[in-house]
Amino acid sequence: MAKPAAVIVRFLLLAFLAVCVLFGVILVRTLLLPKLPPEPDICTPSEDDYIALDDAMIARFQAALHYKTVSRAVGDYDREQLRLLHDHIIKSECCIS
Numbered sequence: 001m002a003k004p005a006a007v008i009v010r011f012l013l014l015a016f017l018a019v020c021v022l023f024g025v026i027l028v029r030t031l032l033l034p035k036l037p038p039e040p041d042i043c044t045p046s047e048d049d050y051i052a053l054d055d056a057m058i059a060r061f062q063a064a065l066h067y068k069t070v071s072r073a074v075g076d077y078d079r080e081q082l083r084l085l086h087d088h089i090i091k092s093e094c095c096i097s
Contacts, residue, residue, distance in 0.1 A: 060088075060092045063088060063092075064085060064088055064089070064092075067081045067082075067084050067085040067088065068081045069081050069082055069085055
């Protein structure tokens, strides 16, 4: 049977080893993680990918947000809401320039 002091020393060594492994994993992940790319600049009106919004475009987007098309489970969705959104997109398409 092991002495109580030996059990405590083994436990402390095991705890120290666990902390060292955890610290090592944190250190390796920190060093190997890719750096985040810098935030892109905001588009200016002179750039090709700038989209100038007018009131009609904003109104169409706001109308599209009213349809409840988000599903909480795979295959569980409201077909009527999807159809209404589809119809809204088709009706709005002639207005998009």
